[in-house]
Amino acid sequence: MILSLTAERLACTRGDRKLFDGLSFRVSAGQALAVEGANGAGKTSLLRMIAGFLVPAAGRLVLKSAQTEITDAEERGKSIGWLGHHDGLKPQLTVREQLDFFARLYRDPLRPSLAQAPATGTSPASASRAGGADLISVLERVGLARQAELPCRYLSAGQRRRLALARLLVSERPLWLLDEPFAALDVAGQALIAQLMVRHCGHGGIIIAATHDPLGLGNESLKL
Amino acid sequence: MNSFATLLMRDLRLAARSGGGAALALSFFALVATLVPLGVGADLKLLARVAGGVLWVAAVLSALLSLDRLFQGDYEDGSLEVIALSPLALEAVALAKILAHWLSTGLPLTLLSPLLALLFNLDVAPSLTLFLSLLIGTPAVSAVGAIGASLTLSLKRGGLILPLIILPLLAPVVIFGAGAVALVLDGMDGIGALALLAAFSFGAVLLSPFAAAASVRLNLGG
Numbered sequence: 001m002i003l004s005l006t007a008e009r010l011a012c013t014r015g016d017r018k019l020f021d022g023l024s025f026r027v028s029a030g031q032a033l034a035v036e037g038a039n040g041a042g043k044t045s046l047l048r049m050i051a052g053f054l055v056p057a058a059g060r061l062v063l064k065s066a067q068t069e070i071t072d073a074e075e076r077g078k079s080i081g082w083l084g085h086h087d088g089l090k091p092q093l094t095v096r097e098q099l100d101f102f103a104r105l106y107r108d109p110l111r112p113s114l115a116q117a118p119a120t121g122t123s124p125a126s127a128s129r130a131g132g133a134d135l136i137s138v139l140e141r142v143g144l145a146r147q148a149e150l151p152c153r154y155l156s157a158g159q160r161r162r163l164a165l166a167r168l169l170v171s172e173r174p175l176w177l178l179d180e181p182f183a184a185l186d187v188a189g190q191a192l193i194a195q196l197m198v199r200h201c202g203h204g205g206i207i208i209a210a211t212h213d214p215l216g217l218g219n220e221s222l223k224l
Numbered sequence: 225m226n227s228f229a230t231l232l233m234r235d236l237r238l239a240a241r242s243g244g245g246a247a248l249a250l251s252f253f254a255l256v257a258t259l260v261p262l263g264v265g266a267d268l269k270l271l272a273r274v275a276g277g278v279l280w281v282a283a284v285l286s287a288l289l290s291l292d293r294l295f296q297g298d299y300e301d302g303s304l305e306v307i308a309l310s311p312l313a314l315e316a317v318a319l320a321k322i323l324a325h326w327l328s329t330g331l332p333l334t335l336l337s338p339l340l341a342l343l344f345n346l347d348v349a350p351s352l353t354l355f356l357s358l359l360i361g362t363p364a365v366s367a368v369g370a371i372g373a374s375l376t377l378s379l380k381r382g383g384l385i386l387p388l389i390i391l392p393l394l395a396p397v398v399i400f401g402a403g404a405v406a407l408v409l410d411g412m413d414g415i416g417a418l419a420l421l422a423a424f425s426f427g428a429v430l431l432s433p434f435a436a437a438a439s440v441r442l443n444l445g446g
Contacts, residue, residue, distance in 0.1 A: 051309060053444040077309045086302025092241040093234075104230040105310045167306070 002079055002174040003064045004028040005050070005206055010059035012045050019045055023059070025222055029174075032197060032207040032217040037224030043210035044085065046224065047177045050208060052077045063175070081173035083181055087164040091153030095144055095163055098152055099135050103170040135170070142166045142192065157184040165193060176200060178209040227312040228320050235324035238297075239290070249286040249329040250336055256282040257340040268345040275344035276354055276405030279337060280398045283358060284391070287329045287365045291390075292383035294321050294373035295440060304377075308444060314437035318374070322366045322433065330362030346405075353408045357401040357421060364425035367432040368393045374439035378446060396424050 010023040019042030027033045035043045048054040050061060052073030063070040063079060070076050089098055139145045142162040147155065155163065161184045168176060176197075182190050194216055197207055201217060209215055239246065260278050261271055298304040307317055337358050341351040372390035376382030400421040404414035 048445075051305070053305065053308070055445060074313075078311060080309050082305055082309050084302050084305055086300075086305075088302035088306040090234075090238060090297075090301065090303065092238055097237075101230060101234050102306065105227050105307065105312065107227065107311075173309075 001066050001204065002029055002206060003066060005175060005208070006062045006064070007050075008059050008062065010046075010049065010061070011057040012042055012049060012054065013057045014042075014045065018057075020224055021058070023222075023224075027206050027208060027220075029204040029206060030201050032201055032209065032215055032219035034215045034219055034221040035208060035210045035224060036212070036221050041224040043224055044179055047084075047179055047208065047210055050076075050175075051080055051082055051177055079173055079175045081168045081171045081176045083164055083168055083176070083178045085179055087160045088167070089152045089155075089160055089163060092151065094149050094151050095139065095155070096135060096148040098163060099139065099166055099170060102167045103135060106171045106173075138166050138169050141169070141196075143188070158186055158189055161185050162189060162192070165196060169196070174205050176205060176207045176209075178207065178211070180211060181209055182211065182213050227310060228316055231307065231312065231317060231320040232324050235321055236328060239324065239328035246328045246332045249289055250332050252289060253282050253286040253333050253336065254340065256285070257343060261343050271344045272346055272350070272409060273406075275341060275346050276350070276357075276402035276409075277398070279340060279344070279354060280357070280361075280402045283330075283333045283337070283362065284365055284394055284398060286333055287325075287362065287369065288387055288390075290325065290329060291366075291369040291373050292376065292386045294325055294370055295377040295436075296373070296382060299377045299443065304440070305444065308440070314440055315433045318370055318433040318436035318440070319429075322363075322370045322429065322436075325369070326363050326366040330358075330366055334358040334362055350405050350408045353414045353418070354401075354405045357404045357414075357418060360418060360422045360425055361397045361401045364397050364421075364428040365394060367425075367428040368397075370436045371432050371439065374436040374443070377440065378443045397421065400424065 004026055006026045008024055011021040012019040023046070025033065035046055037043050045054060049056055055073070060071055061073075061076065063076050070079075093101070136145055136148060139148055142165050144159060144162055144166065147159065152160065152163070181193050185193065197215065197217055200207060207217070207219075257279060260274075264271060264274065295304065298307060308314060312320075334355060337355050338351050341354055346354065368390050369386075372386045375389060376386050379385065400417045404417035404421065407414045407417055
């Protein structure tokens with residue numbers, strides 16, 4: 001169970017350009033943080049830094065769990081559910097195969113304490129562990145049950161985003177990093193992701209989202 | 225099924241469905257091997273003499289066809305980020321991809337080689353040596369190729385640079401692989417060359433996942 005994520009005086013440089021410097025914040029379990037800023041301000045870079053893809057030029061990130069403090073980027077990555085610019089889907093695989101792949105890939109028998117989202121017993125994501133029939137229930141939640149056997153190449157941009165959301169659910173990670181989560185989604189899709197975010201925070205998860213739209217979670221926001 | 229097997233199965237499935245896997249490599253291999261006897265002529269002695277070298281070079285080039293997509297496809301569509309955050313270490317990810325590449329190209333090429341050896345008038349013993357050398361050596365092609373593929377994964381036309389990076393590194397594989405066949409043709413024992421090939425292959429498969437993973441890490445941060 002993750003308690004909080006703390007950033008201490010983070011700095012990010014891309015090439016010769018300094019994107020941000022001395023950035024500090026803290027997000028506790030059950031909270032969401034919206035990262036706002038103009039295009040090119042470093043929102044995506046901050047998310048990539050938290051995910052461990054980018055190494056901070058200065059400062060550090062500390063992920064506190066009930067048992068331990070994690071500062072190692074690779075270790076931190078094992079708690080992260082990622083929704084990036086790209087949806088990470090293969091056109092050749094069907095919707096069900098794609099989700100099944102992610103569910104199996106993220107299953108980690110060796111690390112039950114950190115890899116599991118809080119309150120997994122009641123989370124819809126835990127259903128995916130049981131088998132194929134329950135993948136369908138996750139697909140139902142994101143409105144893709146009827147497309148289960150359709151290859152991903154036939155999905156619209158919004159439907160691809162919904163499948164990426166389903167991936168987030170089956171990954172069962174406590175810390176969600178969302179890059180423009182509302183992109184390409186219709187009104188119903190935006191309502192769906194809002195509902196999923198409320199639920200995730202309600203179960204003690206943490207959300208950090210780079211967005212131009214309000215998250216509507218009563219969350220704090222960070223201006224870059 | 226654990227994460228490693230899951231990734232391996234997905235890559236094999238993708239290779240089978242995208243048309244860039246076994247079928248393409250096999251066709252290319254078979255076509256090159258068919259064209260060479262047509263170009264060289266019907267000198268059976270000469271054909272047998274060049275068979276090892278020609279088939280080995282053809283096998284390496286066939287395997288190259290799909291190597292540039294080893295990491296690039298996943299990088300471009302965002303899958304690589306999701307896979308990098310999975311419980312599977314990037315080194316294991318690289319190994320799974322090397323294994324998937326070998327199973328979808330190296331192994332089918334090896335299995336086809338005895339048939340193509342007939343075109344070159346190879347006897348049973350050199351033909352069997354060629355088969356063994358491909359079986360032992362093609363994993364090294366996939367492994368060394370993975371290093372090149374990981375270095376060029378963020379380049380749009382990385383496929384053009386990839387051969388320049390990895391072909392020089394694969395020279396020992398071709399030398400020992402074709403050398404073993406030549407030794408048997410000369411009535412000698414090819415075991416020594418095959419042993420050296422095995423040593424190279426073993427080292428490549430053991431070490432390249434680390435190099436490839438380091439390079440993928442660099443590219444994800446770029």
